Amino acid sequence: MSATRDKAQLMSASEIDRTLVRLAHEILEKTTDLTQLAFLGIKRRGVPIAQRLASKIEALENLKIPVGVLDIHLYRDDLSTVGPKPVVSGTQIEFEVTGKDIVLMDDVLYTGRTIRAALDALFELGRPARVQLLVLIDRGHRELPIEAQYVGRKVPTSSREIIEVKFAEVDETEKVLLVERIG
Numbered sequence: 001m002s003a004t005r006d007k008a009q010l011m012s013a014s015e016i017d018r019t020l021v022r023l024a025h026e027i028l029e030k031t032t033d034l035t036q037l038a039f040l041g042i043k044r045r046g047v048p049i050a051q052r053l054a055s056k057i058e059a060l061e062n063l064k065i066p067v068g069v070l071d072i073h074l075y076r077d078d079l080s081t082v083g084p085k086p087v088v089s090g091t092q093i094e095f096e097v098t099g100k101d102i103v104l105m106d107d108v109l110y111t112g113r114t115i116r117a118a119l120d121a122l123f124e125l126g127r128p129a130r131v132q133l134l135v136l137i138d139r140g141h142r143e144l145p146i147e148a149q150y151v152g153r154k155v156p157t158s159s160r161e162i163i164e165v166k167f168a169e170v171d172e173t174e175k176v177l178l179v180e181r182i183g
Helices: 013-030 046-061 113-125
Strands: 003-011 037-042 067-070 101-109 130-138 150-154 161-166 175-182
Touching: 003 013, 003 161, 013 046, 013 130, 013 150, 013 175, 037 046, 037 113, 046 067, 046 101, 046 130, 067 113, 101 113, 101 161, 113 130, 130 161
Parallel strands: 037 067, 037 101, 101 130, 130 150
Antiparallel strands: 003 175, 161 175
16 A cells, blocks of 8 residues: 555535535435435445435434434445455444435446445345435545535546545544545
């Protein structure tokens, strides 16, 4: 693994929160039946996004949105590059996905391969009425025809740059960084 150096902080904790408030309002504006809405966070950093957005919508609409955790490790097409045996920490969905209006959530949209794996995992669980994608950061460089309906921020990057999203729930700090590979 090559070393990296920080180039810039793209978002602070307060900027992340303001972005999530905006995204919650966008979801509410584009959803006709909130009772059919459910959120799935892609394990790891998609989960805090889903949980936070569900809390924001509950505060606005006094309606609890079901939130699930989607583990995609067994569905990735790059298993040989992530290790000989994937660590499966488990999908946790306590609602029926069939017929639901699912918003799939992740921190960064890059090539689209993570989302393809997530769709494979999701459709093994049932057939949702609709699936939409929400990402905090869209950095471009797509390899698959995948597009997010809800985007926190678009950040054009070079192939040497990486977006690192840090959430308090996972990383004990809260920020979005642009880092660059060196060496």
